[in-house]
Amino acid sequence: MVNELGFAPWDDPGAAPLIRIERVSKRFGDFAAIDDLTLDIYPREFFALLGPSGCGKTTLMRMLAGFEAPSAGGLVIDGQDMAGVAPNKRAVNMMFQSYALFPHLSVWDNIAFGLKRDRMAKPAIADRVDEMLKLVQLDGFARRKPHQISGGQRQRVALARSLAKAPKLLLLDEPLGALDKKLREETQFELMEIQEQTGTTFVIVTHDQEEAMTVASRVAVMEAGRLVQVDTPDRIYEQPNSVYVADFIGDVNLIEGRVGALGDTVRLDWAEGRSLTGQAGGALTPGAAATLVIRPEKIAIARDEPTEANRVRGKILDIGYLGNLSTYHVALPEGPVVKCSVTNRSRLSRRDFTWDDEVWVSWSDTAGLVLGA
Amino acid sequence: MRGLSVFNIVSLTLGFAFLYIPMVILVVYSFNESKLVTVWAGFSTKWYGEVIRNEAFLDAAWVTVRVAFFSATLATVLGTMAALAMMRRGAFVGRTLFSGMIYAPLVMPEVITGLSLLLLFIAIGLDRGVVTIILAHTTFAMCYVSVVVSSRLVSFDQSLEEAALDLGCTPFQAFWSVTLPIIAPAVIAGWLLAFTLSLDDLVIASFTAGPSATTLPIKIFSSVRLGVSPEINALSTIIIAIVTVGVLVASVVSKRQIAAARRDEVLAARA
Numbered sequence: 001m002v003n004e005l006g007f008a009p010w011d012d013p014g015a016a017p018l019i020r021i022e023r024v025s026k027r028f029g030d031f032a033a034i035d036d037l038t039l040d041i042y043p044r045e046f047f048a049l050l051g052p053s054g055c056g057k058t059t060l061m062r063m064l065a066g067f068e069a070p071s072a073g074g075l076v077i078d079g080q081d082m083a084g085v086a087p088n089k090r091a092v093n094m095m096f097q098s099y100a101l102f103p104h105l106s107v108w109d110n111i112a113f114g115l116k117r118d119r120m121a122k123p124a125i126a127d128r129v130d131e132m133l134k135l136v137q138l139d140g141f142a143r144r145k146p147h148q149i150s151g152g153q154r155q156r157v158a159l160a161r162s163l164a165k166a167p168k169l170l171l172l173d174e175p176l177g178a179l180d181k182k183l184r185e186e187t188q189f190e191l192m193e194i195q196e197q198t199g200t201t202f203v204i205v206t207h208d209q210e211e212a213m214t215v216a217s218r219v220a221v222m223e224a225g226r227l228v229q230v231d232t233p234d235r236i237y238e239q240p241n242s243v244y245v246a247d248f249i250g251d252v253n254l255i256e257g258r259v260g261a262l263g264d265t266v267r268l269d270w271a272e273g274r275s276l277t278g279q280a281g282g283a284l285t286p287g288a289a290a291t292l293v294i295r296p297e298k299i300a301i302a303r304d305e306p307t308e309a310n311r312v313r314g315k316i317l318d319i320g321y322l323g324n325l326s327t328y329h330v331a332l333p334e335g336p337v338v339k340c341s342v343t344n345r346s347r348l349s350r351r352d353f354t355w356d357d358e359v360w361v362s363w364s365d366t367a368g369l370v371l372g373a
Numbered sequence: 374m375r376g377l378s379v380f381n382i383v384s385l386t387l388g389f390a391f392l393y394i395p396m397v398i399l400v401v402y403s404f405n406e407s408k409l410v411t412v413w414a415g416f417s418t419k420w421y422g423e424v425i426r427n428e429a430f431l432d433a434a435w436v437t438v439r440v441a442f443f444s445a446t447l448a449t450v451l452g453t454m455a456a457l458a459m460m461r462r463g464a465f466v467g468r469t470l471f472s473g474m475i476y477a478p479l480v481m482p483e484v485i486t487g488l489s490l491l492l493l494f495i496a497i498g499l500d501r502g503v504v505t506i507i508l509a510h511t512t513f514a515m516c517y518v519s520v521v522v523s524s525r526l527v528s529f530d531q532s533l534e535e536a537a538l539d540l541g542c543t544p545f546q547a548f549w550s551v552t553l554p555i556i557a558p559a560v561i562a563g564w565l566l567a568f569t570l571s572l573d574d575l576v577i578a579s580f581t582a583g584p585s586a587t588t589l590p591i592k593i594f595s596s597v598r599l600g601v602s603p604e605i606n607a608l609s610t611i612i613i614a615i616v617t618v619g620v621l622v623a624s625v626v627s628k629r630q631i632a633a634a635r636r637d638e639v640l641a642a643r644a
Contacts, residue, residue: 067535087538100536104554117541148640165540 007217008232009042018043018169018201019064024073026059026225033059035225036073043168046195046202048212051222052248057205060222061171064203065094078168088117093167097174099158101146107133107157108142114165132160135194152183159191163198172204176211188214209249213237221245237295241282243371246293253299253338255292259284259370266370268292271334276310278368294368299340301328301353302360309365314338316357328353330361396613403606410601420607430608433592436503437572440588444510445567451511452518452567453560457548459519460526478516486513487580494581501583509581510571517570518563525559 009015017040026034033056041047049057062068063075066087075082077092093114101110111132115125133139136156141149146157155175162170175191176184192215195202206212212219213233220230221244229241240246243254257270265277268290278292305311317337318329327341340361353359377385403421407414424430459472478486490509491501499505533555537547553560575590582591596605 065535065539067538087535088541088543092539094536094539096532096536098530098532100530100532102533102536102551102555113537114540117546144640145637147634148637150641161536161540 007044009045010040010218015042017041018045018078019203020074020076021060022074022076024060024063024070024075026056026063026068027071032225034063034070037225037227039220039227039230041201041203043201044199046192046204046215046217048216048219049203049205049222050209050212050219050248051207053207055222056225057207057222058173061094061173061203061205064169065092065171066090091168092171093162093165093169094171094173095158095162095175097177099146099154099178101154101157101161103146105145106142107138107144107146107149110146110157111161111164113161118165128164132164135163135197136160151178152187155179155187159194163194163200166198167200169201169203172202174206175204176208177206184211185214191215213249221248239281240293240369240371243291243293243373246369246371251296251339251341253292253294253296253336255294255336255338256373257290257292259286259288259290262286265365266290268370270336274312274334276312276368277365278310278370279366281369281371284370284372289373290370291373292368292370294338294363296327296339296341297325298367299338299361299363301330301340301342302362303352303357305360306362308362310368311360311362312338313358313360316353316355316359319353319355328359330359399606400610400613403603403610405603405606408603410603410606420603421611423604424607424611427604429587430589430592430604433587433589436506436586437589440503440506440510440578441568441571444507444514444571445564447507447511448514448518448567449560449564452515452563453522453556455515456519456522456526460523460529461531475516475519478513479520483513483574483576487577490577491580500585501581502585505581505583506578506586506588509577510567510574513577514567514570517566518560521563521566522556522559525556529556 009017019039019041021037021039021041024034024037025032035056037056037060049060051057059068063070064077064082066082066085066089069083077090082090102113105113108129111129112125115128120128129142130139133142136159138153138156138160141153141157146154149157155178159175172191176187179187188211191202195215202215204212204215213236216233218230219233219236221228221236223244229236229245231239231241236245237249240249246252247254255268255270255276257268257276260267260269260275262280262284266280266284267275267277269275270292276292278294281293284290300306300308305313312332314330314332316328317331320327320329323344325341325343327339330338330340332338338361402410402413404416404418405413406417406419455475459468459475487509490505490512494501494505529552534547534552537551538544542550573590574588575594578588579591579594582588593605593608596602
């Protein structure tokens with residue numbers, strides 16, 4: 001969403017980043033949780049750190065909050081070097097995965113907690129707390145204790161508490177992990193709205209790729225303490241820079257082969273005398289091993305031979321009915337199974353294809369991406 | 374509701390008889406008119422009057438309460454600190470040794486604890502009295518406090534303290550305004566346990582008490598050696614009454630808390 005409004009400070013060489021992470025490493029004994037990582041995050045961004053558990057995303061966030069110190073490298077927030085700065089001295093607040101609401105304090109006192117530490121005047125604290133309660137739509141619950149409200153409300157209290165001090169940077173550690181799917185989706189949009197209203201820079205840690213894609217202006221995909229790709233959600237999805245990213249985000253078909261002719265498009269020889277074409281995703285050398293990456297929704301399925309650049313024949317192995325879509329698994333005689341998803345646009349239960357049908361699957365020469373192995 | 378079978382009734386009766394017959398006898402004979410404990414000579418409360426007028430008993434009781442109060446307080450502070458250090462600071466050199474050493478006095482025979490303390494006090498030339506009993510009781514009670522507080526800290530969500538730091542607390546403020554209020558029930562339970570252990574102790578107190586201070590258990594024990602008097606029965610009955618009231622109050626309070634927690638759950642579900 002933010003993108004469509006033309007918000008892209010990362011493309012502007014003159015923009016000053018809010019956070020500079022420069023060649024940061026964090027080692028626990030022999031294990032490198034963060035390995036020589038460099039990253040800039042800009043003001044007003046909604047930045048997502050995405051990766052499987054153990055990839056270092058939480059460690060990176062805890063370093064920004066000040067709970068861990070980097071083993072090497074530098075961390076600058078808003079022009080200030082963070083080396084040796086304690087968590088309570090940083091203009092950074094964090095929303096914890098467990099919410100970490102103080103069980104002995106009311107909702108009101110939880111939100112006021114950080115303001116009281118700042119020795120703010122009492123009326124000013126009351127105004128700010130009321131403002132925060134309105135922001136998260138919890139006006140009527142100020143006197144309740146955390147165990148007297150629902151899980152979704154606790155999540156809002158945690159958000160209000162971490163925003164109350166108007167931090168320059170808000171860190172969110174798997175903020176929606178404990179909510180059920182429906183509430184999670186609603187809350188994602190609320191989070192985006194609150195982020196825009198307050199103009200705070202958000203950094204969210206998540207292992208849920210859909211969540212990262214929905215909320216973030218940019219997504220950093222991490223693996224084993226390193227950044228694999230940092231890009232806008234659409235580019236992460238459509239222009240993954242590696243098979244790892246393509247495979248981590250969404251559903252994908254991976255067809256392995258060798259690079260053939262290079263031109264506007266790339267030819268990939270994937271079986272004896274058979275080739276497919278796609279766009280080059282990075283530098284390729286003819287003859288080298290490569291993978292064609294193609295999303296299931298970009299593949300069409302038909303009974304008669306289509307005319308598109310890439311077409312292969314196979315047999316339907318499996319059909320997954322998801323309501324809005326159906327996914328066909330088509331086994332090719334050469335070995336690979338191609339997943340192809342079709343939107344169910346009509347309510348009629350007319351089935352064009354069924355198990356063991358011989359079908360053609362096809363896609364255009366620009367639909368797939370050829371990535372070096 | 375199902376009725377109790379004959380077997381249940383018999384086992385209940387036997388169990389309770391085993392537990393309470395000695396105490397019932399003690400209470401009954403405390404109201405005995407006769408000076409001879411084993412001969413019933415009619416109902417009387419005169420021995421209660423004797424106890425209240427007995428300066429030696431009152432002095433001993435006052436010493437016992439003071440010792441229990443101060444040693445429980447000291448043990449709670451030290452035991453809580455030890456528990457925090459062990460549970461929170463992660464792995465440090467000698468942690469296993471330290472935690473082993475903190476629990477060792479729990480299984481150490483009291484006679485040995487008492488004797489070693491006595492030797493220490495003699496060695497450093499500390500006159501035995503109220504102070505030495507307080508120190509001795511603190512020594513063994515802090516182990517119990519640390520066990521109770523540690524078991525609470527196991528389930529303490531570390532991120533609560535981090536949240537407090539994140540919101541601008543210094544580490545000490547975070548402990549004082551977040552950790553301590555949350556673990557308070559365990560700290561109070563540890564204090565009560567230490568208090569009770571101190572009230573109860575005879576062995577260690579008799580090693581470390583001096584002529585200037587005698588605790589109630591020592592006093593009772595030494596009077597009984599000269600023969601059981603109905604006065605002792607009366608004193609013991611008073612103690613039983615105090616303990617009974619304490620237990621009843623505690624159970625009513627905890628029942629109320631459970632009911633309040635249920636109400637909160639309903640409230641949360643409706644919210």
